[in-house]
Every structure is written in C-alpha cells, then in structure tokens.
Amino acid sequence: MNISKISPKIFHFGNGVIRAFFFGLIIISFFAVLSSTNWLPDAKTTTGLTYIMFALLLILVLSWFSFPKFQMFLKTIFIKHKWITSIICLVLALIWQIQFVYFVHPAIGFDVSAVHNTIINPNLPELRGYFSVNYNNLSILLTLRQVANIFHSTSWLTMALCSTLVTDLSVLVIIATIAIINFQKIPNIIYILASLLSIFPICMVPYTDVWCLLPISLSIFGWSIATQKSYLVVIRFLGAILSGISLACGVWIKPSVAVWGIAAILTSLLYILKNNKVILTSIFCLTIAASFVLAYQPLKKAVQDQHYIIVNQKRQIPMIHFINVGLTHDGAYDPKAALKMDELPTKKQKVVYSKKMIIKRLKKRGPLGYLQFLVKKQGLNTADGTFGWLHEGHFIISKQPSEGWRGFLAEFIYPNGKYVIEFRFIAQILWTIIIFVLLFSFQKGGFIIQTLRMALVGGFIFLLLFEGGRSRYLVQFLPIILILTALSADTAKYNLDKILTAILPKRGF
Numbered sequence: 320m321n322i323s324k325i326s327p328k329i330f331h332f333g334n335g336v337i338r339a340f341f342f343g344l345i346i347i348s349f350f351a352v353l354s355s356t357n358w359l360p361d362a363k364t365t366t367g368l369t370y371i372m373f374a375l376l377l378i379l380v381l382s383w384f385s386f387p388k389f390q391m392f393l394k395t396i397f398i399k400h401k402w403i404t405s406i407i408c409l410v411l412a413l414i415w416q417i418q419f420v421y422f423v424h425p426a427i428g429f430d431v432s433a434v435h436n437t438i439i440n441p442n443l444p445e446l447r448g449y450f451s452v453n454y455n456n457l458s459i460l461l462t463l464r465q466v467a468n469i470f471h472s473t474s475w476l477t478m479a480l481c482s483t484l485v486t487d488l489s490v491l492v493i494i495a496t497i498a499i500i501n502f503q504k505i506p507n508i509i510y511i512l513a514s515l516l517s518i519f520p521i522c523m524v525p526y527t528d529v530w531c532l533l534p535i536s537l538s539i540f541g542w543s544i545a546t547q548k549s550y551l552v553v554i555r556f557l558g559a560i561l562s563g564i565s566l567a568c569g570v571w572i573k574p575s576v577a578v579w580g581i582a583a584i585l586t587s588l589l590y591i592l593k594n595n596k597v598i599l600t601s602i603f604c605l606t607i608a609a610s611f612v613l614a615y616q617p618l619k620k621a622v623q624d625q626h627y628i629i630v631n632q633k634r635q636i637p638m639i640h641f642i643n644v645g646l647t648h649d650g651a652y653d654p655k656a657a658l659k660m661d662e663l664p665t666k667k668q669k670v671v672y673s674k675k676m677i678i679k680r681l682k683k684r685g686p687l688g689y690l691q692f693l694v695k696k697q698g699l700n701t702a703d704g705t706f707g708w709l710h711e712g713h714f715i716i717s718k719q720p721s722e723g724w725r726g727f728l729a730e731f732i733y734p735n736g737k738y739v740i741e742f743r744f745i746a747q748i749l750w751t752i753i754i755f756v757l758l759f760s761f762q763k764g765g766f767i768i769q770t771l772r773m774a775l776v777g778g779f780i781f782l783l784l785f786e787g788g789r790s791r792y793l794v795q796f797l798p799i800i801l802i803l804t805a806l807s808a809d810t811a812k813y814n815l816d817k818i819l820t821a822i823l824p825k826r827g828f
Contacts, residue, residue, distance in 0.1 A: 330589060337586075408514075427526075433456075438463055447628060464627060492533065508801065532794070545562060559606040562580075568614065584604045708743075757800075
C-alpha cells in the first residue's frame, strides 16, 4: 500500500467534509436569519422612529443603485479611505458603547442574578443550593468576586463596565490576530467590530458568555502566531503556549470553549497529510495541549478548594442533563428537567433520569424526525441577530428608567421599550450580512480558513447536541465568526459581483 498516494486522498476528503458541514449548516442558518421575527414590526410596536428608519434604509438602497455619483461618494469614503474611516467608526462605536453602558446598566435576571447576589451574600440557603446544582458556575462567581474585591464595589455598573472592558479587550486582540494573519484585512474586521459594538448590549452582562470572549480571542491570537512560518521558532512556541494557557482559562469559565482547541489540533493533524511536517506540527500541538493541562489544573483546584460559598458537589448537574435538555421541543431551557435535577439528591440519580429521557425522546422522534429536529434547532440556534437579548426568563429585573437621555436609551433594550423593534431590526441586518458573507465565501480555503470553519462547525454541532434553542450561546464563538467573516469578505464580494454581473450585465456590486 502506497502511503504517499493515500495521504492526499484522505486530506482532500477531510477538507471536503469540513466544507460540506460548514456550508450545509450555514445555508440552514441563512434561511433562518431571513425568516426571523426580528424583521416583523407590528402595530403595537411601530413608532415614528420605525418609519424614519425604514425610509432612510430605502432611500440609501435606491440611491446606491440609481445614482452612480452617490455610489462613488460612498466608495471613496468607505473603500478608498477605508483605513482612516474604519478607525473613526471604531472610535465612535466605542464612545457610543461606553456611554450607553454608563447610562443604561440594568440588573440582569436568570443565572446572572444568582451570581451577582452571591457576591453580595454567599450565605443564603437558596444560593448555596443553586451553586450546589449549578457547580459549573463557580468559576464565573470566583472571577467576579475578585473583580468586586479589586474595585471595592458589587454594583451593577461596576460589573457592566468590567464586562464591557473584557469585550473591548477582545476586540483589540481580534484586530491584532487579523494583523498577523492578513494585514490588509484589518479595515474589514474594524468595520465589522465597529458595527457590532454599536448594537451589542450583551457586552454589559456579567456572565460566562462575555467573560470567555477574551480567553478564546487570546487563544486564537496565540495560535495565529504559532502558524506563521516566517516567525522565529521560539516566537511560534510562545504563541502555542499562549494559546494553550488562554484556552484553559476559557474552558474554566465556559467548558464549550474547548471546541476551538479541539478544532485547531484536529485541523493541524489533517494538514500533516499535505505538508508532511509531522514532527514540527506534532510538537506545536503537544505544546498547546501541555500548556492547556498545566494551566487548567490550578484553575480547577481553585474551584475545588474554594471556601467562599458552601456547596454540596454531589448535587451538581451532570453534563448528560444538558444533552437531555437539548432534545426538548426547541432544544432550549427545560423547566421540568431543571426541577427534576433539583429534586434528585445524587449525581447518579440525575444521570439515570437524563439517560432515560434521552432514550425516550430519541425513540419518539425516530431517525428522520431527529434529523428534522436538528435542522429546526440549527435555525433556532443561529437566527437571532440580538444574540438572545430579552429571550431568557426574567432577563431584566430592574425597573425601566423613564427620564432624560437614560430613559431614551433604555427604550431600545428593555422588554417594554418603545424602540426594541428598531434595535432588533438593525441587529438583524448586521447578522444577516455576516451570515451572507460566510455563505458566499465558497472558496476551498487554506489552513487558517479551514481551521476556523472546523471550529465553527464544532460550535454548531455542540449546540445541536447540548442545550441551545436561542442565539445567546453563539456569543462564545463570536471571535471565530468575526475573524472568519473578515477573512472571507473580499471573496464573498467577488463571488457576489460575478453572480450579479452574470444576471445583470454592466452592473457590478
């Protein structure tokens, strides 16, 4: 058997599988995004601002296609002078974001309130019970407790500002990552990030979704250094070490971040079949893995040895519970299953119950029904451009302010806000553009593109198997999504331009 002839076939097959899964899942997401309820204002929520927004959008689109001079004007500003314009947009977005968080920092409900209340008073019986069952949230509790100790404050403003800082540091790391991978793509990522920061209120939610952004961004940054062949080997090793340590911090806060590390290593091993650099690639992969293990152990021990809150570790929810929840009618949070986890006293009983329910639900659906369920769930997992804002139970528990600038801003994000529909609509436009770019970037892609695709496929599959049903869980994978979008934007534009030129001769995009 000739290994040299088989290796390329395995490599091309593996690459083809990554592309097939990626574009198959993105197509489902694209149709889900287009059919989202975020596009549909109703009589109760429509305001004068709604009509103004739609009118301006319509005028902009018609002017683009009808007036060549207007089109040239925008191209001059946003394309010809993209370096200056993109930086200005990012600065303005950061100013807008910070003042928004300063004026509007609501008290958040669901699990976030439990974490926040425990920072204030860890001795309440109900909070001890919560963390005994939700043992996985101890890491974010200990992290935010340190934040409170550093700033001598447990206020929602302090927590919101620190969470926003984590988000903004992630933004800088993502830009630095693009600079390493492809310096010319920096304006692309800055435009995307500036747009996202302007409509990303989740940045101020002090919870795992936001606080894992910096570790995963740093891990991708370190990995991008390790993959640069032009760099000194010692620099590349330092990048691999940074990637592993950051990955450990991310997994400690949110275990599903491990998807990124697994994807990076698996894709590296696949590309050995192409470049034949077995020893060097293996050493880099082992360096990332070893750095991860060495960094994760003390973090894990910190949770096990903590004395801040008394918990009964035997009551913790097993991972299989989240697989059971992921099989409910929409794959989202299941109050009945959560209540059962509270009632059952031991971890073993919780595992037995979850296994029983999983088997029952799989048998009820059958193979075809389960496949249909996965398609539906992929849509639910990725359709919402607000990333599940207001979709959790008791999302905001503070009273909506009604006066002055603060009251006006609150109208965009509070459950009964007059301008929530406008926020959802604008967020949906940006999210649609991102999914559109990923869909139309149908080139084969090199090692970096394929690694990011593999990671995103892994993230999608994780959310299909475990609890999902809403787009909030995508926040943890945003660094992957945004970097991939920035690297794919020019290819998507080229492909779209070819399609439009074929359909409408003499009319490019």
